[in-house]
Amino acid sequence: MTLTLEERVRLFGSPIPEGFTVRVVESGTVINDEIVSDTKVVANGYDLYMTDKVFETMRDKCLSKTSKVWGEAKS
DSSP: OOOOHHHHHHHHSSSSOTTOEEEEOOTTOEETTEEOBTTBOEEETTEEEEOHHHHHHHHHHHHHHHHHHHTOOOO
16 A cells, blocks of 8 residues: 555655665765665665655655644745
């Protein structure tokens, strides 16, 4: 079953599954022969490698969804 971002925030309070660690790296970083970019997040065990751009986009979307879920205004 796949949850939307809004469903994940509503159920768990975060778009990242519990137990996973987010690692922000520069675009072009190679993890297990895969390249992290602004369009690709790479998983290695319980670490999720992403660029700052991806992290900021996800954070902004999460804040927007959280505001809608809890009825708060986005600042």
